[in-house]
Amino acid sequence: MDYKDLANLIFPDAKGISYYEEKYPERNLKEGAVVTRFAPSPTGFVHIGGLYQSLVAKKVVEQTEGVFFVRIEDTDQKREIENGAQQILDALEDYNLSPDETMGIDGEDKGTYGPYLQSKRKEIYESYAKYLLEQGKAYPCFCSQEELGQIRENQEKAKERTGYYGKWTKCRNMPIEMAAEKIKNGDPYIIRLKSPGNPDKKIKHKDVIKGNIEFPENDQDVIIIKSDGLPTYHFAHAVDDHLMHTTLVIRSDEWVASVPLHLQLFYCLGFKAPKYAHIAPIMKEENGNKRKLSKRKDPEAAVNYYKEEGIPKESVEEYLMNIANSNFEGWRKGNKDKDISEFKFELNKMGVSGALFDMVKLLDVSKGVISRYSGEEVLQNVLKWSKEYDEELYNLINNDREYSLKVFNIERGNAKPRKDISKWSEVKNSISYMFADEFAKVTEFEYQKVTDENEIKTILTEYSNNYFDINDDKDTWFNKMKDLAEKLEYAREVKAYKENPDSYKGHVGDISTVIRVSLTGRANTPDLYEIMQVLGEKEVKSRIENKLK
Numbered sequence: 001m002d003y004k005d006l007a008n009l010i011f012p013d014a015k016g017i018s019y020y021e022e023k024y025p026e027r028n029l030k031e032g033a034v035v036t037r038f039a040p041s042p043t044g045f046v047h048i049g050g051l052y053q054s055l056v057a058k059k060v061v062e063q064t065e066g067v068f069f070v071r072i073e074d075t076d077q078k079r080e081i082e083n084g085a086q087q088i089l090d091a092l093e094d095y096n097l098s099p100d101e102t103m104g105i106d107g108e109d110k111g112t113y114g115p116y117l118q119s120k121r122k123e124i125y126e127s128y129a130k131y132l133l134e135q136g137k138a139y140p141c142f143c144s145q146e147e148l149g150q151i152r153e154n155q156e157k158a159k160e161r162t163g164y165y166g167k168w169t170k171c172r173n174m175p176i177e178m179a180a181e182k183i184k185n186g187d188p189y190i191i192r193l194k195s196p197g198n199p200d201k202k203i204k205h206k207d208v209i210k211g212n213i214e215f216p217e218n219d220q221d222v223i224i225i226k227s228d229g230l231p232t233y234h235f236a237h238a239v240d241d242h243l244m245h246t247t248l249v250i251r252s253d254e255w256v257a258s259v260p261l262h263l264q265l266f267y268c269l270g271f272k273a274p275k276y277a278h279i280a281p282i283m284k285e286e287n288g289n290k291r292k293l294s295k296r297k298d299p300e301a302a303v304n305y306y307k308e309e310g311i312p313k314e315s316v317e318e319y320l321m322n323i324a325n326s327n328f329e330g331w332r333k334g335n336k337d338k339d340i341s342e343f344k345f346e347l348n349k350m351g352v353s354g355a356l357f358d359m360v361k362l363l364d365v366s367k368g369v370i371s372r373y374s375g376e377e378v379l380q381n382v383l384k385w386s387k388e389y390d391e392e393l394y395n396l397i398n399n400d401r402e403y404s405l406k407v408f409n410i411e412r413g414n415a416k417p418r419k420d421i422s423k424w425s426e427v428k429n430s431i432s433y434m435f436a437d438e439f440a441k442v443t444e445f446e447y448q449k450v451t452d453e454n455e456i457k458t459i460l461t462e463y464s465n466n467y468f469d470i471n472d473d474k475d476t477w478f479n480k481m482k483d484l485a486e487k488l489e490y491a492r493e494v495k496a497y498k499e500n501p502d503s504y505k506g507h508v509g510d511i512s513t514v515i516r517v518s519l520t521g522r523a524n525t526p527d528l529y530e531i532m533q534v535l536g537e538k539e540v541k542s543r544i545e546n547k548l549k
Contacts, residue, residue, distance in 0.1 A: 001176050001177050001180060002176065003133060003134050003135065003136045003176065004134045005176070005180070006133060006140075006176050006179060006180055007130045007131075007133035007134045008130075009180055009183055009184075010130070010133060010140065010183065010191070011126045011127075011129065011130040011133075014123065014126040014127045014129075014130045015123070015127050016127065016131075017127050017128055017131045019127070020124055020127060020128075020243055021243075024113055024243040024244070024245070026245060027067065027245050029065070029066060029067070030065055032064055033064045033065050033066035033067070033247075034060050034061055034064045034066035034067075034247055034248050035061075035066050035067045035069075035244070035245055035246050035247045035248070036057045036060060036061060036066070036067075036068060036246060036247070036248045036249065036250050037057070037068070037069045037070065037071050037099075037241075037244070037246055037249075038050065038053060038054045038057055038068075038069075038070050038071075038092075038099070039070070039071045039072075039073050039237065039240075039251075040070075040072065040073065040088050041072075041073050041074065041076060041079070041080075041084075042072055042074055042080050042081060042084025042085045042087070042088060043076065043079040043080055043081060043084060044081060044084070044295060045087070045295070045302045045303070045304060046087060046088055046091040046302070046303040046304070047293075047295065047301055047302065047303070048282060048293065048300065048301055048302070048303055048306075048357075049252060049281060049282055049293065049301075050088075050091075050303070051091065051092075051095060051097070051303050051316070051320070052279070052282060052320050052323070052324070053250060053251065053252065053279055054068075054092060054095075054097045055095075055097060055317060055320050055321070055324070056250055056279065056324055056345070056347070056350075057250045058097050059321075059324075059345040060248070060250070060345065060347060061100075062341065063344070063345065066247075067100050067101065068099050068100050068101075069099050069100060069101035069102060069111060069113070069116065069244065070088070070089065070092065070099040070101075070102040070103070070116065071102075071103075071116050071117075071118065071240060071244070072085045072088065072102075072103055072116060072117045072118065073118050073233060073236065073237070074117060074118055074119045075118050075119065075226075075230045075231055075232070075233065075236055076233075077119065077228075077230070085103065085105070085117065086105055089102060089103075089105065091303045091304075094303075094307065094313060095303075095313045095316065095317065096313060096317070101113060101114070101116065102116050103115065103116035103117045113243065113244045113245070118230075118231070118236050118240070119230065121236070121239075121240070122229060122230060122231075124239060124243070125225065125230075125231040125235065125236060125239055126225075126229075128235075128239050128269060129191050129224055129225050129231070129235070131269070132193070132224070132268060132269070133191070136194065137193065137194050137196075137268050138191055138192060138193055138194055138224060139171065139172060139174070139179070139191070139192060139194055140171065140179050140182075140183065140189040140190070140191055140192075141164075141170075141171040141172075141189060141190050141191070141192045141221075141223075142171055142174075142179075142182055142187050142188070142189045143164075143170055143171060147170065148164070151164070151168050151170070154168075155168065163220045164192070164220060164221050164222075165195065165219045165220045165221060166219060169192075169221050171192070172192075172194060172221060188227055189227070190223050190225060190226055190227050191223070191224050191225035192221040192222065192223055192224065193221055193222050193224050193235075193264075193265065193268065194221060195218055195219050195220060195221050195222070195264065196264070196268070197217035197218040197219040197220075197260070197264055198217050198219060199216040199217055199218075199219045200216070201216070201217045202214050202215065202216060202217070203215050203216075203217055203260055203263065205259055205260075205263065205276070207256070207259075207276055207277065207278055208248065208275055208276065208277035208347050208348065209277045209278055209279065209280075209347060209348065209350050209352065210253070210256070210278055210352050211352075213256070213259070215259060215260045216260065217260055217264070218260040218261040218264050220261070222234055222235075222261060224265075234258065234261055234262065234265060235265065237262070238262060238265040238266055238269060238271065239269070241274055242266070242269065242271040242272075246274045247274050247275065248274055248275045248276075248277060249274050249275070249276045249277070250277045250279065250347075251276070251277075251278060251279065252278065252279055252281055253278035253279060253280055253281065254281070255278060256278050259276060262276075277347055277350075279350065280350070280351055280352055280353055280354040280355065281293070281354045282323065282354060282355060282356075282357050283354035283355065283356050283357065284298060284356065284357050285356055290354065290356065292354070293357055300357065300359060308389060309423050309424075309425050310382075310385045310389065310423045310424025310425040310426075310427075311362070311363075311366055311422070311423045311424075312366060312369055312370065312381065312423075312424075314340070314369050315362065315365055315366035315369040315370070315422075315423075316362070317340060318332070318340060318365050318368075318369055319361065319362040319365045319366075321340065321343065321345070322361070322365065323355040324345065324350055325343075325345055325346060325349050325350065326349070326351070327349065328343055328345075331343050332368075336372070337372070363422035363423065364422070366422040366423060367419040367420070367421065367422045368419065370419075370421050370422065371412075371417040371418060371419045372417070373412070374409075374412060374413065375405050375406075375408040375409030375410075375412050375413075376405060376408075378408040378412075378421075379397065379401065379404055379405050379408050381424060382397060382408075382424050382427050383397065383398060383401075385424040385425075386424065386427075389424075389425070390425070390428060392428070393427060393428040396428070396432075396435060396438070403534075406534045407431050407434045407534055408431075410526045410527065410530045410531060410534060411526040411527050411530060418526045418527075420526065433519075433520040433521050433522065433525075434531070434534065434535065436539060436542075439520075439521065439543070442521035444521075445517050445518065445521060445547075446517065446523060447513065447514055447517050447523075448510070448513050448517070448523050449506055449510045449513070450506065450510050450511075450513070450514050455505075456514055456518075457548060458488065459484070459488065459511055459514045459515070460514065460515070460518055460544050460547060460548055461548065462484055462487065462488065463484055463511075463515055463544070464541065464544045464545075464548075466484075467480045467481070467483065467484045468540065468541075470532070470533070470536065470537035470540070474529050477529050478529070481508055481511060481512055482508050484511055485507065485508040485511045488505070488511070489504060489505050490504055490505050490506045490507055490508060490510060490511055491503075491504040491506070491507040491508065492507075492508055493507065493508065494507045494508070494509055512528060515528065516528050516531075518543065518544060518547045519531065519532065519535065519540060519543050519544070
């Protein structure tokens with residue numbers, strides 16, 4: 001009995017690998033086009049790190065006219081959650097990162113290199129495992145968990161590396177006839193790689209991001225097919241990336257240590273290995289130390305968090321690009337109106353240490369993003385978000401969309417647009433004073449410098465009776481404000497007041513603050529003139545009269 005007989009005994013129905021080599025030919029792409037993938041496991045919520053990885057992959061592919069595909073790695077079916085794959089694809093779609101190829105939830109794959117769900121590729125893995133068995137590069141292992149535990153215990157006592165390698169490989173040199181007999185008897189087994197590695201030798205590898213790295217060769221006889229017949233991640237990824245013609249594997253740097261094994265698998269299978277680019281993880285500072293963003297501790301680790309908070313997808317994209325390439329921020333400042341797709345992303349400019357996640361910075365980026373939206377875009381986004389997450393806000397702006405659009409158009413479309421909104425969950429508080437019923441709930445008015453009630457009454461009375469005209473243009477309105485200030489012994493200009501403060505009660509800004517607070521309940525708002533134009537003459541008069549009462 002030889003290796004081929006043993007391989008036929010284990011996988012009698014497996015096709016020859018030539019079948020799959022012909023079925024999945026080289027892709028017809030231009031020279032330099034990158035084929036890369038996002039290969040998540042459907043075992044929990046979508047992590048922001050996965051979105052980050054996908055953004056980088058998509059950017060590289062778009063710049064080289066390549067292919068970005070998603071392969072769902074569901075071989076660890078004990079940990080799989082319900083609708084996990086759907087959640088992954090939905091999240092990517094939400095952030096404009098839909099792949100060129102992926103599994104179809106309805107059963108119809110998008111792309112011709114599928115199936116893109118690993119559990120549906122079982123027969124493919126069997127063929128390549130059989131191929132390794134035929135060549136004596138793999139073997140069945142019958143060790144029980146108890147036996148493996150004993151091996152580990154003996155290694156620890158001898159102060160040697162733990163694992164299944166070298167002299168500790170109990171089944172590696174088992175006679176083929178004995179292995180066949182065990183299989184015929186129904187003994188449980190797995191398939192292991194017969195590693196050709198020598199840990200005393202080094203391999204040199206050039207990572208696209210990290211540069212040159214040196215490792216000891218892998219000598220572990222790793223499992224390639226589990227007892228349930230499904231492959232391990234290591235084996236499946238090698239077979240899949242070969243048949244899907246992946247040219248660049250972009251993944252988290254937690255996989256760096258696996259590079260020697262993965263390169264060895266490609267070598268044993270006779271494949272050309274892809275290039276690897278290991279991305280540093282997104283970190284968080286805690287008590288002066290850095291740690292990875294935690295699924296358990298950090299709500300911002302989940303992609304759904306940003307949707308629930310109402311942080312626009314463009315804001316998240318721009319923030320992640322800031323992390324990915326440090327020169328992006330400078331590019332954005334010099335190209336405020338350009339689409340992010342025009343930025344030239346470079347993998348080799350990614351940091352090799354983990355970037356700190358900064359929510360303050362993200363919200364600041366988001367303010368800039370939202371400031372570039374038109375009023376109509378803001379309205380539609382807020383309507384969409386609030387319909388799902390804030391019924392009260394939805395009803396407030398949906399009851400009169402024409403008026404709501406005017407509210408959102410305040411200080412938009414000019415050289416210095418407003419930057420007071422960073423997420424849709426802030427909008428209700430940001431605009432509530434523009435709606436009469438909501439403004440009626442305001443009970444406290446903080447007037448800043450001018451606090452005397454009689455002085456406030458004088459300012460409001462004079463303004464309402466003698467200086468307010470809804471038909472004034474902005475320059476006329478502002479000049480009238482200065483006239484009012486002068487009449488009431490306030491400086492027409494802030495500069496004049498600062499030069500000679502004892503000569504005035506205050507300056508024109510103090511006058512406008514009294515009017516602003518009376519009309520909005522706030523000392524800080526967008527442009528007061530535009531606010532009054534939207535409120536209209538009747539509402540402005542009503543609010544001043546109610547305040548005077």
